Amino acid sequence: MSFLDHVRTCNNGDLSVQKRFRVGGENIGWVGEEVADTLLTHFDCFNRDGDAIRLTDAAATPEERTVLMADVASELSALGVVDGLRDELFPAMRNWGEEPRFLIDRVAVPPFGLRAWGIHLNGYVRKPDGLYLWIGRRAPGKSTYPDLLDNTVAGGQPFDLTLKQNLIKECGEEASISPAMAGQAVPVGCITYVREEKGRIKPDVMFCYDLELPEDFTPVNTDGELAGFYLMPAEEVMEIIRSTDEFKFNCNLVLIDFFLRHGLLTPDEEPDYTALCEGMRKGDTAL
Secondary structure (H helix, E strand, O other): OOHHHHHHHHOOOOHHHOEEEEEOOEEEEEEOHHHHHHHHHHOOOEEEEOOEEEEOOOOOOHHHHHHHHHHHHHHHHHOOOOOOOOOOEEEEOOOOOOOOOEEEEHHHOHHHOOOOEEEEEEEEEEEOOEEEEEEEEEOOOOOOOOOOEEOOEEEEOOOOOOHHHHHHHHHHHHHOOOHHHHOOOEEEEEEEOOEEEOOEEEOOEEEEEEEEOOOOOOOOOOOOOEEEEEEEEHHHHHHHHHHOOOEOHHHHHHHHHHHHHOOOOOOOOOOOHHHHHHHOEOOOOOO
């Protein structure tokens, strides 16, 4: 096990066995063969376009596509392709800041290989003996990745909030961090990757933030998604990542990025240093 193994785990997607998903003549996602067969068998609004799967022009505007894709997501849930619906809409777009081609229920994003956006925050404390990190543990009853370790705050990015609004919301729900304190978080870049899970591509983007917290502050979860928090020396967190799979897969990258930026991983000491730096941006050209 190594830091680089976690980067490779996040970038295990093989696009050569996927079909492009096209909307209005534009490649916007990826569809596996099994999902492609389901779409072509059960829906009139999808057809083959060369080696791609295309959403027909029956819905020509973002608003019309949103209505259509809501029906598609509901039927995919009924067919068992997705596990229920979350009633949380995510934007379908290639690049941040664009007008969404449509909105779709969060749970239906992976079958279409759409890019999902999220925010991840490392809350840290500066002590005389070095940096400490607040690490969360996901609740045992959580539907995805239960019991695994997590970043201080993390969440998907819905269409109707700015990044800052979402960060403040998630900070309050997940760690009882006040809006004033959350507003001090520093945006430090983004991480991209192309991951495959159960034949579905995740070309995701994580917007990363650092927040230095006072020593007398203890995060408390309020939405039930985390079982609790641990304040750990950064070196201990590094060793957990270096030698185990205890963290949710993409949280490893957020923390490795933190170690690189804060000089805890150096090119003199880490033989995979350049590969780690390069591996944080693997999803930039996925679409």
